[in-house]
Amino acid sequence: MVEIYDLVKDQKKAEEFKIDKVPAIAIVGKNDYGIRYYGIPYGYEFNAFIENVVNVANGTTNLPEDTKK
Secondary structure (H helix, E strand, C coil): CCCCCCCCCHHHHHHCCCCCCCCCCEEEEEEEEEEEEEECCCHHHHHHHHHHHHHHCCCCCCCCCHCCC
């Protein structure tokens, strides 16, 4: 689900997601892992953006355990 907020009108949400500049995208699922994109994810960033969306939706990553620590 996508929710759109205004940085000025929705200041409480901006504070909740720790967003202080726009445009910004917070990728949040059942948990908030602190993944934020400022600006538009394009070029090489786009693949990482899609992978982050999938990982947050699944609640897991394919990273090795030692990397996660």
